[in-house]
Amino acid sequence: MIDELYSASAHWTWWIIPYFFLGGIAGGCYFISAMLDLVGDRDDRHLSRIGYLVAFPAISIGLLLLVLDLNQPLRFWHMLLRREDFIPMPFAFKWWSPISYGSWVISVFSGFAFVSFLAALVRPGDTPRRGPLGLFQKIHSGLGVFSKLFVLLGAIAGLWTASYTGALLSVTNRPIWANTNLLSVLFLVSGLSTAAALMYLLGRRRRSVSEDALHRLTRFDDLSLGVELIVILGTLATLAAVLGGLPSDWALTWGMVLGVTLLAVIVFGIIVPLAIGLRQSGGRSLVLASTLVLLGGLFLRAVVVFSAETMEKLG
């Protein structure tokens, strides 16, 4: 038996799974939009706008779920400020604890996502606006190098938002979560593939979004899925050594259910959409592929979370 089996369940379940999913989507959408803005064409702005319009609502809903998951939701700010005197860092900040630095990462990312969301709201036609909205527009895209730096930093915060949740699970003493170091990169890549899939579904109906931009987005998604497949297989390989040390009654019940679900995620959430993408099929099959990627991303997180949450404490 492995040592992690003597730890207890954190009861991170139904609020946390959609939060992990939305955090990945938010961070991934911001990253893709930032890339389109930074290295794409002027035409790509119509597609990047969709990403910014998704990122902020997604992280906001995610944050709400995160707060609701606390047993004392009204004390959520204790994560960021010291209770006695409201002093923030370094007193309420632990760089070695993902749940601590993650709270700061998502807060900072939400700030970037908020500015870019408002800028995207007023962006149609690129007419400079006056007033507060114009200010956001200016910060986001009207200040040359500064604006580029702004979206670049936002993209980095987005990637971190998508990935720290995996580190949060690995930096515990729970079985499976703590037995691999690849959950952070898995959530990162999966966040990007699901974000690209969602942006495709939202972008394909907009006439302003060019075919070419959509084509490059689906190619990015295919490459992300390829990397995700490698990371999933790597994760399973790192876990192979501990699988034998898990309780047999768990292996024959939850282990089976989660194993079959993971297999379905790999086949239908990664391999099938990848095959569709590589065959360069268009229209409906790409809609199917993107939907499968989204479902796969959600179920992947459920499998990872429940893998430890379903395991009873030993002793």
Next chain:
Amino acid sequence: MPAAVPHGFYTDTTVCIGCKACEVACKQWNQLPASKGGAPQLSGQSYDNTLRLSGTDWRHVKFIEDFKTEDRSGGRWMMMSDVCKHCVKAGCLEVCPTGAIIRTEFDTVVIQSDVCNGCRACIAACPFGVIDINPANSVAMKCTLCYDRMKLDMTPACAQACPTASIQYGPIDELRDRAQKRVATLQAQGETRAQLYGADTSILGGLNSFYLLVDKPEVYGLPANPELPSRNLAASNAFSAIGAAVMGVIGLVSFRKRRMDRFAQQGNNE
């Protein structure tokens, strides 16, 4: 006032009789509620109906019923009063994002319930499965080693109530000396499996609540080599940094292509 030197528990499992006086004393002193409103709940598998440590059970007398052979020869019925180990390197304290978990002047680990917001990271971080949420106040709770009593130079309630001195309280150095002598006595009497768990620094820098066992730690439901959760931090972050760099390059290649195509097209036209 006692001198602020590291204090803790030494639990000699060989003299525990399973009376659960420690459980009762802990509940009473710390005003911990009964689970499920006090409705009788029998585990149906043992005289142990507490079953595990929780937010409302900070002491738990484990009944280790070791009857492996058919004729029950060599059967053993061992008891161990389990509690927070007050680790010198504590996983719960390491991850706590609110600063609710602190180390006291006695080197013990205490959760401040007015600061805890119930994120439950400490539950998953503790290698011994000690902490849980107390439904009465919705925050994470566990043994405080009776910090309030310690401040008044009083013995923690469980150790005070223990009728066999299975739970002993005092300065850690003194407890270690006492425990080592007891191990030597037991070994001289032929109990060669007698060993201390957590008395030296090999387990999480030392456990301020350590045990005398007469079998492998796993037999008592204790991990053989518990570790800090942060052992995975560097590798997890390194892999995500590599992943981010790879995805950044993929993003660059995917989304830049059009410009490259245009340059290539211009090149062809010329």
